[in-house]
Each structure stands twice: as C-alpha cells, then as structure tokens.
Amino acid sequence: MGRRLRRLIGTAWAWDSALTVPGGADVSLGAVTHVGVRADRTRRGVLSTLMRAQLTDLAERGAVAAGLHATEAAIYGRFGYGAATLGRDLRIQRARARVRDDAPAGGRVELHDLDGLIGRVPEVYPRAATRPGMLARPDAWWGMMRSHLTRPSATRPQGVTHEGPDGIDGFAVYTVERTKGDQAKLTVVDLHTANTAAAAGLWRYLLSVDLVDTIEAALRPVDEPLDLLLTDPRAVSTTDLGDDLWLRLIDVPAALAARTYGDEQLVAR
Ligand SMILES: CC(C)(COP(=O)(O)OP(=O)(O)OC[C@H]1O[C@@H](n2cnc3c(N)ncnc32)[C@H](O)[C@@H]1OP(=O)(O)O)[C@@H](O)C(=O)NCCC(=O)NCCS
Numbered sequence: 001m002g003r004r005l006r007r008l009i010g011t012a013w014a015w016d017s018a019l020t021v022p023g024g025a026d027v028s029l030g031a032v033t034h035v036g037v038r039a040d041r042t043r044r045g046v047l048s049t050l051m052r053a054q055l056t057d058l059a060e061r062g063a064v065a066a067g068l069h070a071t072e073a074a075i076y077g078r079f080g081y082g083a084a085t086l087g088r089d090l091r092i093q094r095a096r097a098r099v100r101d102d103a104p105a106g107g108r109v110e111l112h113d114l115d116g117l118i119g120r121v122p123e124v125y126p127r128a129a130t131r132p133g134m135l136a137r138p139d140a141w142w143g144m145m146r147s148h149l150t151r152p153s154a155t156r157p158q159g160v161t162h163e164g165p166d167g168i169d170g171f172a173v174y175t176v177e178r179t180k181g182d183q184a185k186l187t188v189v190d191l192h193t194a195n196t197a198a199a200a201g202l203w204r205y206l207l208s209v210d211l212v213d214t215i216e217a218a219l220r221p222v223d224e225p226l227d228l229l230l231t232d233p234r235a236v237s238t239t240d241l242g243d244d245l246w247l248r249l250i251d252v253p254a255a256l257a258a259r260t261y262g263d264e265q266l267v268a269r
Contacts, residue, residue, distance in 0.1 A: 008038075009041040009046060010046040010049075011035070012035045012047075012051065012053075013035075014032050014058060015030070015138055015140065016138060017067075018136035019064075019065055019134075019136075020129070020130060020131065020132055020133065020135075022261065024130060026258075027254065028064050028065075029063060029066065029135065030058040030061075030063040031066075031068070032068040033068065035050070054066070058250055059251070063250050064258070065249050066250060067135060067245050067247050069246070073243060076246055079248065082248075083246055084133060084247035085244045086242065086244055087218070087219030087221070087222070088220045088240070088241055089216070089218045089238070089240035090226070090237065090238055091214055091215070091239050092235055092236050093235050094186075094214060095213070096234070097230050097235035098232070099231075100230065103196075104196055104197035105197075105201070105204070106197070109161070109201055109202065112158075114149060114157050114159055115146070117160075117171060117173065118145070118159075120161060120168060121168065122137065122142055124171060125137055127169070128170060128192035128194040129192055133245050135245070145190075149173070149189065155175040155177045155187075157174070157189060160206075162197075162198040162201040162205075164197055170192060172188060172189075172190065172202050172206065173190040173191075174187060174188050174189055175187050175189060183213050184211050184212050185214050188217035199225075199226075199229070203226060216239075253267075256268050
C-alpha cells in the first residue's frame with residue numbers, strides 16, 4: 001500500500017499576548033497572524049477548519065479573546081471577529097509643522113540602529129502601550145519585527161529613544177526614502193510614548209530630520225493629540241481612518257468583567 005504524501009496547504013498562527021481593556025487591566029489574548037491557504041487549495045473550507053481548530057485551542061489555553069489585523073475585511077466576520085479599534089493614517093507637511101513652544105521639552109533623544117533599539121525598548125513598551133485595545137508584545141514579537149523591517153526589499157529602519165528623568169520613556173522606528181525628484185518621505189513605522197514629554201520630544205525630533213518633505217504614519221491612535229502639539233494643526237491631514245484591531249471574544253464573562261469605568265465594573269448575569 002502506497003503512503004499518502006502530506007503537504008502543508010494552510011497556516012494560522014497565534015502568539016500568546018494580552019489585550020489592554022478599558023480601565024487598564026489586561027486579558028490574555030491569542031494574537032493571530034500568518035493566515036493563509038495555498039492558492040490551489042482555496043475555497044474548499046481550509047480556512048474555516050483552521051479557524052475552528054485555532055479558536056478551540058485558544059479556548060483550551062484560557063485565552064479570553066483572539067485578535068488580528070485583517071488584510072481583507074470581508075473574511076473574519078463569519079468567524080465571530082469584529083473591528084474593535086480604529087486607526088488614523090496621517091500625513092504631515094514638514095515645512096508647516098512646528099511643535100508649540102509651550103510643549104514639554106528637556107528630554108534627551110538618541111539615535112540607534114534597529115538592534116540597538118530592540119535591545120533597549122521591550123521593557124519600555126508596557127508603560128507606553130496603555131490605551132485600551134493595545135496588545136502586549138512577547139519577546140518573539142520583537143524578533144518578528146526585526147525580520148520584517150530588515151527583509152531584503154525594506155528601506156533601512158532607524159530607531160530613536162526619548163529619555164526623561166526616569167529613563168527611556170518613549171521610542172520610534174522610522175525610515176526615510178526619496179520618492180520622486182528631490183522629494184523625500186519619512187515614514188513612522190512604530191512610535192510609543194509613556195507621557196506627553198516623550199511624545200513632544202519624539203515628534204519634535206521627527207519633524208526636524210533634515211531633507212524631508214512629508215512625514216507619514218499609519219494606524220495611529222485616533223486620540224493621539226499630535227495636531228494640538230503643533231503651532232499649525234492643519235499641517236497634519238488625516239489620509240485614512242480605518243479598522244485596526246479585529247477582536248473575537250472567547251470568554252465573554254471574563255472579557256466584560258475585566259473592564260472598569262472608574263469604580264464601576266460590568267458583570268455578566
Ligand atoms: C483568504 C483565505 C485565507 C481563505 O481561505 P479558504 O480556505 O479559501 O477559505 P474557506 O474555503 O474556508 O472559506 C470560508 C468562507 O470565507 C469566504 N471567503 C474566502 N476567501 C474570501 C475572500 N477573499 N473574500 C471574501 N470571502 C472569502 C468563502 O467564500 C467562505 O464563505 P462561506 O462560509 O459563506 O462558504 C485564502 O484565500 C488565502 O490564503 N488568501 C491569500 C492570503 C490572504 O488573503 N490571507 C488573509 C489575510 S487577512
């Protein structure tokens with residue numbers, strides 16, 4: 001009897017992560033990524049099978065929710081996911097943008113290559129990523145970011161940290177590329193700050209990088225007060241407002257009970 005050859009035809013990965021909920025608590029979350037089915041095996045239920053197995057596995061491991069960033073928005077609703085947070089894509093005209101004189105100043109901004117940055121900021125990230133809807137980044141996440149930003153086709157990334165009285169309290173990763181003619185664009189790839197001084201210091205730095213005409217950043221928090229930090233808020237335009245994190249609740253009572261609103265708490269009955 002001949003043996004059947006087994007081939008990989010689809011994948012769905014999940015990292016152990018955590019989700020910050022309103023009130024500041026964290027719940028365990030499976031961060032779903034690398035979802036794909038081989039092109040010659042699509043539309044015959046492979047993704048549906050993977051999603052069912054993954055959600056069962058996450059439930060058994062005690063995850064309260066699963067989360068992902070959807071490349072295509074039409075796919076995940078049928079598996080119980082919904083868009084949970086919005087992100088703002090923005091473009092800044094550098095020539096018009098100046099940080100207000102009364103914005104906090106005095107911190108130290110330091111340049112690093114990507115490895116230097118990754119060596120310094122994982123312990124800073126939890127203090128900076130406190131908005132509801134933010135995900136914890138396990139150690140492996142930073143390695144994945146490194147591989148992605150240093151893939152052969154990528155523009156070389158640059159890192160920068162902000163140091164306040166209590167040490168590093170913010171960081172950014174960015175790239176600069178020439179577009180057409182003399183035009184150059186700075187793209188903010190990642191930026192997290194633990195306080196307003198760090199936000200002001202890092203944006204002040206990013207706006208001061210020489211030979212740059214426009215600055216772009218994708219999926220920034222919608223309540224980031226960047227416009228108010230500038231003398232001319234119209235230097236910033238919103239180029240898109242779209243879904244960011246998609247969530248699928250797995251343990252609904254635990255997800256609701258983790259949220260707090262001042263002294264109030266939601267309970268499932
Ligand atoms: C998208 C993808 C994962 C779907 O896998 P699949 O095995 O073909 O999906 P299934 O056969 O299990 O289909 C499940 C359902 O989703 C629907 N669906 C699948 N792909 C879809 C798409 N691109 N847009 C809208 N609906 C889609 C199917 O029609 C089916 O609907 P039904 O439940 O009403 O019958 C696969 O086509 C793929 O890998 N595409 C390229 C990479 C990609 O887009 N990955 C997603 C990253 S977010």
